Amino acid sequence: MPRGGARAVSGPPPDPRSLRSTKVADKGGWRTLPAEGRQGDAPEWPLTTPADRELGLWDDLWAKPQATVWEDMGQELEVALFVRTLAEAERADARVDVKKMVRSYLDSLGLSVAGMNRNRWKIAPPLEEEHVADPVAQPAVRRPSARDRLKVVPSGEGS
Template sequence: MPRGGHAASGPPPDPNALRRRRPSDAAGWKTLPAEGRTGPLPEWPLSEPTDREWDLWGELWEKPQAVVWEEMGQALEVALFVRTLAEAERPDARVDIKKMVRGYLDSLGLSVSGMNRNRWRIAPGLDTTAEVVPLEADRLERRRPSARDRLKVVPSGEGS
């Protein structure tokens, strides 16, 4: 039986992977603005929203991911996610509804794995207290020790 084959097979791409030096990796990642999307709220594309749906709709369109949703014309997908999320929040929500929410989180880039699969990252914020570490320096600091790093040189003739 063949393995994988669906869109989410295998681990999501990692922008900080140590051994990946492909030109497509550097060019394929989109940096989203930390301040999120600005501008008027898109028109609600479904039947009349509930108060909860309207609140979620407004919150989601302020997120950095909303910049891409707007570029790609995904208002309907976001509205369907909002409606499903509002239903999943109910105490008597079915498990399949909750699974649908998880799928929407990934496809809309609202989860970490979804952001990685979409090759999106959020630009550093305007917080001046945060230190920005260059990607190469960050990689070197987080490098796992190799077996060679754990070896100790023992001079010959000692202890005999």
């Protein structure tokens, strides 16, 4: 068994806000994915005849922001294998090793927070609609705090 040394997923995931990760990001960089997700239809299903559940998952996944990267990298087969494995893992009698494979796919495809960090992906903030001030809106009422309940008690002069 190998000992010591770095492993592919050893240590904490990179943090886009840390100074050290920023230095590493200058070399590799973080990729910002569009908040609105991938536009267009899902690619053609690459495996044998899919079940209805698999087609539903397939369409949903190809609308996610991560799908822009999968498309660039030609990962249709890997995503299809994930879909098939996920559909199998959803069954009540699914084996534990199948569920572990789903977790691995989630990380490698960037569908989990840890996977997003390891792949150095972040999702762009959604475009905000223009906020129109409501002239009827009431100002926020200040809630009393614990400090408001405290009273100053004068010290007794003769006690």
